[in-house]
Amino acid sequence: MSTARPVEAPARLITEADWSAALAALRDLPPDPTVLLVCHVNPDGDALGSMLGCGLGLVAYGVPVQATFPAPYGLAPPFDQLPGQELLIDPATAPVAPDLLICFDAASASRLGELADRLDTAGATIVVDHHASNTRFGGIHLVDPGAAATSVVVDGLLDRLGVPLDERIAECLYVALSTDTGSFKFDLTTPAVHELAARLLATGLRPAEISRRLFDSRPFGAMKLYGDVLARATLEPGAAGGRGLVWSYATLTDLDRHGQERHVLEGLIDAVRVAEEADVACVLKQVGTTEWTVSLRSKGGVDVGAVAVGLGGGGHRLAAGFTAYGSVDEVLAVIRSSL
Ligand code: 5GP
Ligand code: MN
Numbered sequence: 001m002s003t004a005r006p007v008e009a010p011a012r013l014i015t016e017a018d019w020s021a022a023l024a025a026l027r028d029l030p031p032d033p034t035v036l037l038v039c040h041v042n043p044d045g046d047a048l049g050s051m052l053g054c055g056l057g058l059v060a061y062g063v064p065v066q067a068t069f070p071a072p073y074g075l076a077p078p079f080d081q082l083p084g085q086e087l088l089i090d091p092a093t094a095p096v097a098p099d100l101l102i103c104f105d106a107a108s109a110s111r112l113g114e115l116a117d118r119l120d121t122a123g124a125t126i127v128v129d130h131h132a133s134n135t136r137f138g139g140i141h142l143v144d145p146g147a148a149a150t151s152v153v154v155d156g157l158l159d160r161l162g163v164p165l166d167e168r169i170a171e172c173l174y175v176a177l178s179t180d181t182g183s184f185k186f187d188l189t190t191p192a193v194h195e196l197a198a199r200l201l202a203t204g205l206r207p208a209e210i211s212r213r214l215f216d217s218r219p220f221g222a223m224k225l226y227g228d229v230l231a232r233a234t235l236e237p238g239a240a241g242g243r244g245l246v247w248s249y250a251t252l253t254d255l256d257r258h259g260q261e262r263h264v265l266e267g268l269i270d271a272v273r274v275a276e277e278a279d280v281a282c283v284l285k286q287v288g289t290t291e292w293t294v295s296l297r298s299k300g301g302v303d304v305g306a307v308a309v310g311l312g313g314g315g316h317r318l319a320a321g322f323t324a325y326g327s328v329d330e331v332l333a334v335i336r337s338s339l
Pocket of ligand 2: 046047105130149150180
C-alpha cells in the first residue's frame with residue numbers, strides 16, 4: 001500500500017524524436033502497405049475509440065488500415081455504434097506480417113493476446129498509450145502518462161499529420177476521452193482535455209446522446225442485477241490500512257437470472273465505488289467457475305495500479321484490474337493482504 005500523493009502531472013514522455021519517428025514510419029510506407037491497428041483485449045471506450053478514430057484519420061491521410069483486437073472478438077453496447085467499424089477485421093484473419101503495426105491503450109504486450117506475435121513480425125511498430133506502467137514493448141513509443149486518455153495522444157498524432165477532425169473521427173475520440181475521464185470527472189481532466197473536447201464537439205457531435213449511451217443507459221434486467229450486487233456489497237472500514245474497502249461480486253448465475261450478458265457489468269464498479277466510507281472499491285465479475293475479472297478503484301489513498309500489477313494485472317494509480325482464480329473469499333483474502 002502506498003500513501004496519498006499530491007496530484008501531479010507526470011513528466012511528458014513523448015519527445016520530438018518520438019513524434020518524428022512515428023511520422024516517418026507513416027510517411028515511408030511501401031506502395032500498397034499493410035497497416036494493422038490493434039488495441040487491448042476486452043477493449044473499453046478508450047481502446048476502441050482511439051484505435052478507430054486514428055484509423056479513420058489515417059485513411060483520410062491516405063494510409064489504408066485494418067483494425068482488430070484479441071478474441072473474444074465482437075462489439076457489444078455501448079460501443080457497437082462507434083464510427084469506423086468498417087475498418088474492423090476478425091483477429092483470426094489479421095495479417096501476419098504487416099508493414100506497420102500500431103498498438104492502442106495497451107500497457108504491455110500481453111494485453112494484445114494472440115496478436116502480440118505481430119510485434120516480432122511487423123516491419124515497424126508504434127505504441128500509442130497513456131499508462132504510466134507502459135513497458136515500452138514496441139519500436140516507436142508515443143506514450144504519455146500525463147494524458148487523460150490514449151485519444152489525447154491520437155489527437156496529437158493526427159494534428160501533426162495535418163488530418164483535420166471530422167465528425168466520425170471526433171465521435172471516436174470523444175467516446176475515448178469521456179470514458180477514460182469518467183465523463184470529465186477524474187484527476188487528469190485538465191484544461192487541455194476540455195479544449196480537446198471543445199474541438200471534438202465543434203465538429204457537430206451530440207454529447208447528450210453519446211453520454212447517455214455510454215453512462216446512463218442499460219437494460220432493465222441489468223438495473224435489477226445491479227440492485228442484487230449492491231444489496232450484497234460489503235464495507236470493511238478497517239481494510240486497506242484503515243482507509244476502507246467496499247466490495248461486491250457478480251456471478252454467471254446473476255447474469256442468467258436477469259437474462260443479461262457480461263458487458264452490462266462494465267459499469268458495476270462505478271455503482272460500488274460511491275461508498276464514501278471506503279477509499280478502495282472492488283468488484284469481482286465471474287468469467288468461469290473459479291475465474292474472475294477484478295476491477296479496483298481508489299479515491300486517492302491507495303495505488304491500486306501497483307496492487308493490480310502485483311497480482312498479474314495492470315492499470316492506473318486509481319483505476320486498475322486483474323484476473324483472479326478461486327472462490328470469492330479466496331480472491332478477497334488475496335486483495336486484502338495486497339492493499
Ligand atoms: P476496468 O476495471 O475498468 O476493467 O479496468 C480499469 C483499468 O485497469 C483499465 O485502464 C485497464 O487498462 C486496466 N486493467 C484492467 N484489467 C487489466 C488486466 O487484466 N491487465 C492489465 N494489464 N490491465 C488491466
Ligand atoms: Mn485508456
